Amino acid sequence: MTPDVDLTVRPPGPHLLRDRLLAADCRLFEAAAARHWPGCDRLLPRLSRSANHGALWLATATALAASRTPRSRRAAARGLASLALASATINTLGKRSVRRPRPILDPVPLIRQLARQPITTSFPSGHAASAAAFATGVALESRGWGAAIAPLAAAVALSRVYTGVHFPSDILAGAALGAGAAYAVRGLVPTRDQLPASGRPRVDAPALPEGEGLVMVANTGAGTPDRVNELRDALPHAEIVECEPPDIRGELEKAATRARVLGVCGGDGTVNTAAEVALRHGLPLAVLPGGTLNHFAQDLGVEGERDLIRALQQGDAVRVDVGRFSSGATQGIFLNTCSLGVYPELVRERERWSPRIGGWPAGVLGALRVLRADHHPLRAELGGRTHPLWLLFAGNGTYHRVGLAPARRFDLSDGRLDVRVVHGGRRPAVRLLAAAFAGPLTRSPAHAAVRTRRLRLAGVAPGTLLAYDGEVTEVEGEVTLRKMPKALTVYHPFPLH
Template identity: 65%
Template sequence: MSTQSGPSSPGYWRARFLQRDVAAFRGVAERHWPGADAVLPRLSRSANHGLLWFGAAAGMAALGSSARSRRAALRGVASLAVASATINTVGKQAVRRERPILDMVPVMRQLKRQPFTTSFPSGHAASAAAFATGVALESKGWGAVVAPVAVAVAASRVYTGVHYPSDVVAGAALGVGAAFALRGVVPTRGQLPAPGRPPAEAPALAAGKDLVVVVNRESGSATNAAALIRDALPLAETVECAPADLQGCLEEAAREGRALGVCGGDGTVNMAAAVAATHGVPLAVFPGGTLNHFAYDLGIETVQDTVRALTAGDAVRVDLGRFRPGPQGTDGAPGYFLNAFSLGVYPELVRTREHWAPRIGGWPAGVLAAAEALRGSRPLTAELQGRRRPLWLLFVGNGLFQRVGPAPGRRHNLADGLLDVRVVHGGRTPGLRLLAAAFAGPLSRSPVHAAVRRRRVRLTGLAPGTPYAFDGEVAHSGTELLIDKMPEALTVYCPMPM
């Protein structure tokens, strides 16, 4: 009985495919590529264990001027991790293909240390494609920078003789798929729906005419942002102030201009928002701090985003969180928050972070602050909504924070009239309880934590001097606090979706 070996046989087409694959490999090996001998082997070695891409991510995070750069770097590394895990656990085990024979490859191209794993698919190509795709999904600009390097790394694997072309193509396809699979679990910021905010009337201020911008000269990247503001809005008046003089500068700017501009971090923007709401003028926010949560939830990541909104007169109304009594020294006036109000371990974390950030940088200071805040801490005791209980943390957000990954992220609606209240109950394991609360997300309940929506929160029975934090600032309480909202109290310039 004869074995079928014609064109209809699967074995026939597999043999033809392998022949073409080997022929393509031989064509690359026999062809002279000007300048490639000095570049591609080194590039191939630099990508071992993902070191090239980790270095690229660190460079993007350090050199990038916006949160988009940091998100792109993080997504690139995460996509690479997913691709590498898939390759090592499934890909290499599924098809045990031998490496190409090196006789056809010139010695000067060959790697000094040959890989010992199977050939199909190419892990280097998968990592390169995953990183480049992940970066591009968050930032097209950085994606355009990284893509040629990724293509070169993938090509180097054939050039140095460690992979057949089909290994590289399959690896690249797997890497792209890993990046998109990750996006399905953790959406990019561009995938998230536009925040629901009621539109507001505000004057269109072309070139910044009648706009006064107050810059906190000691806030994050405000100094660099101030130069960009002057270039983009030549008719605007820009005033740089020390933190101690900010309140006076903001009050004067609100009286002089048709709109109030502010450049700084969340604490600076908080102060400007209270002044703008009091004087009834629209607020233009230029991100210039370390985190810029409020600006990012408005869709503002760069100075140009705000300039575009100012030129078009695009603005929205947003809620303003309020707590009473306000901080000491405000003569009984309420305090306000744009992002969040909190008690418990978080105020101590903020205080420690602010102490160390100028010396070691924001993110390392945050890690150190978290460790210090949890070590040796005791839960505070307070009566919350009529019930006395120990608490590790009370978080009150101005609007419902949507879940992006394992922790609260962006707010989709800045004028929903609601407070996002999250409580971590007292116990012996603050770290585990805080972690459980972060992974649970909004609108959840357990013996460890609770997350609910409220329009107001009343706290009584506090120990006088209990620290609390609002938009990154720390103050101390009396024996009770009432937290609520002023619906649609603030008009803010906001770029409309393009």
């Protein structure tokens, strides 16, 4: 009798499956070695060497940052942070977990081989991980720049097989790890697209497809000719007035008498002046960032001329809160922050040095000089009691920390002043730094934070400095800070659908 024959098809065992994958990997490597692409025998090895130690991506990030747009700077920073995480993971875990030897170079033409062969293990590819991490990180912040960098990243990854230093599976694993590192960084520090919208639902504002009715006053001291020229090209019927800083207020007042929409191009101080004029004349405001920091425009979602042009052409606008301070005959508004204590002294130091060394270096130098100087805390009556204060900060809207990134506002019309206080003490630098790292709405013996609609200080000494939106004035006696809810209409780009 013939015994039964088992005809069941069983899947290959794990060892057999692994052997088949390794064999397929070797065949792909040999096929790549046998392949000849015109012009690549010299180009790809050079490209591979240029990516050693992340040098290629550091240079690319420097070029991105040099474009001076906020999105490009964020893309460069996110790309480098993603690359750093990927490299750390590869060097501490990846290379030590799978000790795979490098491919045998016999099938690879000598002209392609690198002069210095890597001595680390083959799996996974560090170059592919760095390339994918940088490109993915950039793309998460800016799709345009990501699309431009992706072919370069792919070429670097391909060069590692073409030069014979990696198997194809090493490249795939490295690229997957690099992309994962970029998404891990996004989990720690969300991209701007993930953050809540900064404005309330839209309000009625004139739609200006050709710019007719817009009078834009541009501060030439901010160095913004390129942005103004692009605005002029896109909105040919707009009137653009370029003037020096001392003439800003006068030109804004004259522009308000003939404008349907008042526009301003400059830094936060210039925008503050324009907002005051727009409020007095009942005009909507169009803000084109042109300064060093541009806090209001950034929180509003206007990063450059294209954002503003789209909002003006479509008539997209929101209503935002305005802060107001008063002290006797001295009064004014603030769109970002208002502060007393050591910060106004920092602003004065920054303004003193910025014409010589630039805005950012002047800010760092000013902070160092203020923290090292021998200061006495401000004394003011707050809530019926006299307190020594190193700093009183009031934000027009609540400031939030975004992962590890600096604070920003999600809502410019929340009806609240974000008040932070650093109490007086013997070591102001330590207390100020502790308050900065502690984040919003914290309480401790050194610092505190509350949200309120109105704040009154009494007993402020004559000559006390008050800083608002980068400007400085003197106050004394009683100082009142309050909110003007949804007082100003500002053009705001809404997401494209």
